[in-house]
Amino acid sequence: MLGISKNTIGANVSFKEFKSIDMTIPKEESKKRVQILIWFLLGTFLFLFLPWTQNVRSKGFVTALRPDQRPQTVHSIIAGRIEKWYVAEGDYVQKGDTVLAISEIKDDYFDPLLLERTEQQVAAKTLSAKSYAEKVKALEIQIQALKENNVLRREQAENRLQMAVLQVTSDSIRLEQAKVNFKIGEEQLKRADKLYKDGLRSLTDFEQRELRFQEVQASLIASENKLLQSINSRIAAQIELNAIDNDFRDKMAKARADMYEAMSAQFDTEATVTKLENQYSNYEVRTGYRHVLAPQEGYITRAIQVGIGETIKEGAEIISILPGNAQLAVEMFVEPVDFPLMRIGNKVRFIFDGWPAIVFSGWPQITNGTFGGIVQAIDNFAGPDGRYRILVIEDPEEKPWPPALRIGSGADGIALLNDVPLWYEIWRQLNGFPPDYYTQREKAELKAGK
Known part of the structure; x- marks a missing residue:
């Protein structure tokens, strides 16, 4: 028991009836379990390094x-009423295929000839703008003619004024000559009167001298009268020249006012034409929106708005499309x-x-x-x-x-x-x-x- 003797009694004595002692005796199965445990621990350790x-x-x-390319919803650009469906859920559509047709629900677009009548308005306003443009050209020609005519009339009036000035100068010289003749005749008449009183001249000679003096006096008066007439003619020529300028300015002001009025009407008409053309383009584009088209190819997954006659608002979701590519x-x-x-x-x-x-x-x-x-x-x-x-x-x-x-x-x-x-x-x-x-x-x- 203490290991003093080499003799054993295990071969002669059975311990099976003693369970506690039997469990302490090593067996082959227990050794296998220990080996499995060791290998398992070794495998687990190696496994940790995987x-x-x-x-x-x-x-x-x-x-x-x-x-x-992601799923998207198709919206209605305009408000309208559903008239006809061209596709069903699950259909494969190409880009530009018609999905459904809608009709107008706003009274501003009920007219079936809306585009034609708007186009007629554009054409009428375009012709009106052209007529105003022609009127502006005619007034420009008229203004140019007034300028050329004014130049000629001024030259003519200046010539008349120059003639009147020269006539006044000529008549002034004649008046001075008549005054000299009058002074000489007056001196001669005095001398003739003295000679007649002194008995050195006959009465007939004195009367002839007096008669010539009357003629000289009449010539003086006539020269003065003619000079006044020439002065009046010069003043009239100056007045005529000023009247030509005033008349030219009046006519030019009227012609330019008419031209600017025609230009204003032309520009206003052109603006109206542009507005009508814009309106026509809007109507034309809006007409295309009456048919809702597929924005890209793909599958119709779900119809959000359904039914015939159902009204939809602007920007309302109609269908959803799943792109196919x-x-x-x-x-x-x-x-x-x-x-x-x-x-x-x-x-x-x-x-x-x-x-x-x-x-x-x-x-x-x-x-x-x-x-x-x-x-x-x-x-x-x-x-x-x-x-x-x-x-x-x-x-x-x-x-x-x-x-x-x-x-x-x-x-x-x-x-x-x-x-x-x-x-x-x-x-x-x-x-x-x-x-x-x-x-x-x-x-x-x-x-x-x-």
């Missing part, structure tokens, strides 16, 4: 990469703590709704049923829920996304980050640390170095 791909998981949905992308949202890890070009794996997948998030190499993507765009501001939006497109190096994938389908995104040992990832998760930051270039360089 590579683990860090990732960020986020829910999202399928959308279109370009804004013009959109470049698909996934719109996913990440938490602010993971946002610094996102970079354009990062790899993302997706699990699309309706496509089964076997996912090992830490080992994307053995994951089956997922589809690859590349980060295309990242928002720089958080959304209403505090998360950041990321757009991911199809990875051209991976297998293509399912052809039956549609906009609006759900997607579970797994953004792949750095490769680390499994023990490090467990330690990081236990301590609440964020994943390691990396870039695609750094990851490629690390792989190439290994």
Whole structure:
């Protein structure tokens, strides 16, 4: 019992009836359990050194990469009443196809000949503007003729004035000559009278001299009268010259007033023509809005306004269209703590709704049923829920996304980050640390170095 003797009694004595002693005796099964436990611990220890791909998981949905390829609603530009539908929900339409026809509900556009009558108004006002333009040209010609005529009339009046001035000068000289003759005749008459009184001349000679003196006196009076007439003629010529200028100014003022009035009427008519042309263009464009057209090719998903005879307001939503040739992308949202890890070009794996997948998030190499993507765009501001939006497109190096994938389908995104040992990832998760930051270039360089 104390190990003093080498003799044992285990072969001679059975301990089976003593259960407590029997449980302490080593057996082959217990050894196997210990070996399994040791191998399990050793495997677990080695397992901790396996590579683990860090990732960020986020829910999202399928959308279109370009804004013009996303589902949109078609609005009515004008208010109207639905007259006829040309499509049904689920139909595929091309760009420019007629969706429905509406009629006017405003009394300003009820006239079926609205365009023709507006065009007639434009034509009438255009002719009126042309007539005013011709009147302006005629008045310009009239003003030019008045200027030329005034030049000739002034020359003629100036010549008359010059003739009158010369006539006054001539008559003044004649008057001076008549005055000299009158003075000489007066002296001769005095001498003849003295000679007659002295008896040196006969009465007949005295009377002849007196008669000649009367003639000289009459000539003086006639010269004075003629000079006054010449002066009056000169004054009349000056008055006529001034009257020509005044008449010219009056006629020019009237002609210019008529011309400016015609120009004002022309401009006003041209403005009216422009307004009518604008109105005609508006009517013509509005007529085209009576048929609602598809803005792009795609599927008619839902009719918002239904029925025949139903009235719709301006800008009301009529139908929604899903573009048929959109470049698909996934719109996913990440938490602010993971946002610094996102970079354009990062790899993302997706699990699309309706496509089964076997996912090992830490080992994307053995994951089956997922589809690859590349980060295309990242928002720089958080959304209403505090998360950041990321757009991911199809990875051209991976297998293509399912052809039956549609906009609006759900997607579970797994953004792949750095490769680390499994023990490090467990330690990081236990301590609440964020994943390691990396870039695609750094990851490629690390792989190439290994």
